[in-house]
Amino acid sequence: MIAATRRGAVGAWWRSAVAYQIYPRSFCDSDGDGIGDLRGITSKLDHLQDLGVQVVWLSPVYASPQDDNGYDISDYRAIAPEYGTLADFDEMLAAMHARGMRLVMDLVVNHSSDEHVWFRQARSSRDNPFHDHYIWRDPKPDGAPPNNWEAAFNGSVWEWNEPTGEYYLHMFSRRQPDLNWENPALRQEVWALMRFWLDRGVDGFRMDVINMISKPWEADGRLPDAPVVRPGFLQPGFAMSCNGPRLMEFLREMRREVLDHYDTLTVGEAPMATVRQGREITDPRTGALDMLFQFEHMDLDSIPGDPRGKWALKPLHLPDLKRTMQRWQDALHGCGWNSLYLSNHDQPRPVSRFGCDEPAHRVGSARMLAIWLHAHQGTPYIYQGEEIGLPNTPFASIEDCRDIETLNMHRIAIGERGEDPAEVMAAIRAKGRDNARTPMPWSGTGPHAGFTRGTPWIDLHPHWREIHVERDRADPHGVFAMYRRLIALRRVHPVLAEGRCEGWALDHSRLAILSRSLGDELWLVACNFGGDTETFDLPEELALRAGTGWRWLAEPMALSHPAGAPDEHARLQGARLAPWEGRMLRLRRVPSS
Structure with missing residues (x-):
């Protein structure tokens, strides 16, 4: 058995790793049916190897009627025919391992398909x-x-x-009935299917809505009513189904029965999780999982308490984002572990959401966001297309969308609640999950950007001829080059994995300033989240760390805007950041002259 303390110890392999999520339906199609598949993934692994990622998270490829694009599983031990066969899976896994990459599969065990x-x-x-x-x-x-x-x-x-x-x-689709984790026989079935994949060579699991497996049962066996926030309609029940009383008991049983017997990476998707729960779940001594996906920063551009949930849009206030990220950094440092992400298959594209997707700033702001995210402590996750700055898709109408969540929301919002159709479509363009699910544009030629020779299951981004992998990879100042640089830095410099992360000027509405420190190492990151040039100084408290008779010199390590005089990049007092510019600097202490 592998001791639990090994999981979170300083130097654990995944603490300096960077993960990449593949949404198989939209990654690469090898057989021309318009749906990405396992052989398509295998054909593109050199791209991931060149990027430098060490972990691949693969969204579900199990047998499924695809009511929720594979998150409704009808057979946990079989591959969906549209994705290939178990032999194709084994070939893909061997190819990943040959390139030094580990595979994390989606474990979807809060619910199954109604066809299971x-x-x-x-x-x-x-x-x-x-x-x-x-x-x-x-x-x-x-x-x-x-x-x-x-x-x-x-x-x-x-x-x-x-x-x-x-x-x-069913907390999701009616075709996704929730599993009863109170039943020990059900838990034994889950342990068995986990062992099936781990024995096949899989290296871990991303666990879908894992903090929903324990429900808040009342003493009489009922689930309580939700408070009425929308008179005359059903009430949002999602929050009430998270973080139930037996969650840690179930997760610790999972670790004891399965995970402690393998060298795994585990990350739990945990909507509504608090920092206290984050510590409890990821504590390397007493917890159960290595890290979790929390959602606080994903909810900051929605109106709090609005019954429309994520579709109730409001502008992002940068100080809220900085404080949220810093609170999690502080809470988990030394007693847990963060996962770092700005997008995935359920979230819109970050360059449109947090950056600027206008042509003049798309590449620069995508590079800046990469610097900012990778400057934090935790394991960064890159979602396919993020490494080339792929933006949201301007869906013309609901007929262009495929996602069950989006389609249902549109039908009910307009047909039952009488909401303004234009406002509903604006919310879909901003937050719809299909934004992340358009096919990967591999090239600027051919009918479908190298994704398929058939008809794609959903249309590509309309600007795929200008925004595609082939073009961005050829650009030494492209988004791909920035991600490759940041991944390489994390592997070489322990301060980026293990160093303490501190936020500065948290109230500033456009600048995000971070420091990372470990021993004698001190790094500074400064990012401009706005369309105007901003000036920043080395924070006074940070400057004082040099002590009397010393000063700091800055060595640029990663720059989102490489043009300009080198001495400007190294300035720490009165430095000017262009719109959407980010800098990662290593500081050296030298005697004052």
């Missing part, structure tokens, strides 16, 4: 042995569902099942 054999058996009879693998409740005396929760994909979380005369719980 467990659920087909469970819904047939209350006496079926698999019935208790899922969550069932009788209707209220008037026949109404057991409580007032609205699912993440709209509609009630309860779906009627005629053969048993019960409702079953």
Whole structure:
């Protein structure tokens, strides 16, 4: 057995690693059916090797009816035919390992597909042995569902099942019934399927909404009603289903039964997690997972408390983002571990959301965002297309979208709640998950950017002829070159993995300034999150660390705007940052002259 303290010890391999997420449906299609697949991934691994990533997170490729693009699994041990076969998977995994990369698979065990054999058996009879693998409740005396929760994909979380005369719980689509983790037999099934993939050579798991596996049951076996924030409608129930009372018990059992017997990387998706829960889950001595994806910084551009959730847009206030990131940095330093991300398959493109996707600033702001994110302590995650600064897609109408969450929201917002169609589409263009799911543009030629020779399952970004991998990789000042530089720096300089991260000038509305320190090493990062030139000075408290008779000299390590005089890049007093410019500087202490 591998001791738990090994997981989070200084020097653990994943602390200096950088991960890359592949959304297989949109990465590369090898057979011309318009859907990305495993052989397509294998054909592009040299791209990831050149980038320098050490970990690949692969979104689900399991057998699935694709109600939620693979996050509804009908067989946890089989590959969906559109993605290939187990032999294709083994070939891909071997190719990753040959390039020094480790594979983390998605573990989706809060729910399954309604086509899974467990659920087909469970819904047939209350006496079926698999019935208790899922969550069932009788209707209220008037026949109404057991409580007032609205699912993440709209509609009630309860779906009627005629053969048993019960409702079953689904926090997402009605075709994604929630699994009952209170049942020990269900947990044993999960441990077995995890061992299946780990024994096959997989190196770990990203665990989908893992903090939802423990539900907040009341003493009488009911799930409580949600507070009424939208009279006359169902109430958002998502927050109430997170961080239940047995969560740590279940996760520690997972570690004891499975994870401690393998050398794994584990990251838990944890919506609604607090910093206290982050410490509890990732503490290397008493926790259960290596790191988690928290969502505080992903919620800052939505109106708090608005029943429309993420679709209720508001401008991002940079001090809020800096304080949120710093709070997590402070809370987990020395007693847990952060995962660092600005995008994934569920989030819009960061250059459109946090940067500037106008042609004059797209590349520069994408490079700046890379510097800013990779300057924090934790394991950075790059989502496919982020390494070339791919922006959001300006969807013309709902007919251009494919995501179940987006389609359901549009139908209910307009058809049932009477919201303004123009405002609904504006929210979709800003926050819709399809923004991240348009196919990867590999080249500027051919009918479909080298993604497929067939018809793509969803249209490419309309500017793929200008924004594509081939062009960006050829540019020494492109986004790809910046990510490759940052990944290489993290591997060589321990201060970027292990050093303390401190934020400065947290109230500034456009500048983000960070320092990283480890022993005698001190690095400074300054980023301009605005469209005007900004001036910054070395923070006074930081300058005082040099002591009397000493001063700091700056050595540029990563620059988002490489043009300009070298002495300007090295200035620490009165330095001028161009719009959307970022600098990563290593500071040297020298005697004052």
